[in-house]
Amino acid sequence: MTEHPHIAVFHRLLAAFSAGDMEALAELFHPDVVWHIGGSNLLSGDQRGREDTLAYITREFQLTGGTYRTQLHDVLANDAHTVALLHATASREGKELDLDYAIVFHMRDERISEGWVLPVDWRAYDEFWS
Numbered sequence: 612m613t614e615h616p617h618i619a620v621f622h623r624l625l626a627a628f629s630a631g632d633m634e635a636l637a638e639l640f641h642p643d644v645v646w647h648i649g650g651s652n653l654l655s656g657d658q659r660g661r662e663d664t665l666a667y668i669t670r671e672f673q674l675t676g677g678t679y680r681t682q683l684h685d686v687l688a689n690d691a692h693t694v695a696l697l698h699a700t701a702s703r704e705g706k707e708l709d710l711d712y713a714i715v716f717h718m719r720d721e722r723i724s725e726g727w728v729l730p731v732d733w734r735a736y737d738e739f740w741s
Contacts, residue, residue: 614688615688615689615690616688616721617688617689617690617692617693617716617718617721618686618687618688618693620639620693620718620721620722620723621686621688621693621695621716622686623635623639624636624639624723625681625683625695627639628668628681629680629681631672631677633665633668633669636665636668637661637665638722639722639723640661640664640665640722640723641661641719641720641722641723641724642660642661643659643660643661643724644658644659644660644661644664644722644723644724644725644726645657645658645659645724645725645726646658646659646663646664646667646725646726646728647725647726647727647728648667648728649727649728649729649733650730650733650736650737650740651737651741652736652737652739652740652741653674653740653741654667654670654671654674654740655737655740664726674703674740675701675702675703675708676702676703678700678701678702678703679699679700679701679708680699680700680701681697681698681699682697682698682699682700683695683696683697684696684697684698684711688718690718691717691718692715692716692717692718693715693716693718693723694713694714694715694716695713695714696711696713697711697712697713697714698710698711698712699711699712699730701739703739703740706738706739707739708735708736708739710730710731710732710735710736711730711731712728712729712730712731712736713729713731714726714727714728714729715727715729
């Protein structure tokens with residue numbers, strides 16, 4: 612059985628994110644992407660458009676001093692969606708992030724058109740980013 616092409620898109624996204632390669636990331640986001648970050652913290656809210664989404668990712672790197680890391684557990688995809696199960700670690704202002712989360716993407720034209728970050732423990736996520 613062959614992998615769905617959206618799985619390859621996710622792997623390129625993860626490699627670009629891990630390398631901090633904003634140009635490669637930009638290519639993977641639809642120009643009209645909407646990025647949803649829930650919770651009640653300084654990163655919460657909706658980012659609209661590629662520039663705002665990339666600015667959010669840049670801020671994540673800056674706030675953690677480049678310590679934000681992800682480990683992939685699994686990725687699933689179909690023609691409309693990609694879902695990845697991940698584990699994140701990071702350090703920030705004496706706080707440690709160490710939690711599982713899911714990320715859900717709507718896909719359009721082989722690019723991410725909408726995304727949701729869904730941590731398993733919202734309280735720990737909010738405490739880290741507050």
